Amino acid sequence: MDESRKQFLEWFGEEFESINNSEELHVQAIKMIAWQSWVKSRAAIEIKLDDKVMAxxxxxxxxxxxxxxxxxxxxxxGIKVKE
Incomplete structure (x- = not known):
């Protein structure tokens, strides 16, 4: 499991503790939608690091x-690094 997924599951479990372990279909659909929102929000972020120097x-x-x-x-x- 990648780090982003672990962070999402930790957040979801804390934020929605009462429904987190439910097997009901509508709850699983909500969790799936929340996960896709999480992924899309991370995909929109791109970090620009400093350029490398001549070694x-x-x-x-x-x-x-x-x-x-x-x-x-x-x-x-789960965040992009600008090349």
Whole structure:
């Protein structure tokens, strides 16, 4: 399960605790609609990170590596990173 789905399920469970575990069809439909709304809202967000620098020394390599790590973490949360 991706990080975005986990975050959604945690939020939904806290926000709608009384219906979260219901197996009733209308409740499942509401949950599915809420999930699609969550996905679409995340898809609309795009993060622009700093440009990488020419790697002339270890500091520059670390700078570029940090940008890669940030991009990976952002994508894991279901958010796009502008290339």
């Amino acid at each position: 002339e020394d270890d500091f520059d390599k670390g700078h570029n590596c940090a940008i890669d790590y940030c991009a990976d973490a952002i994508r894991a949360a």
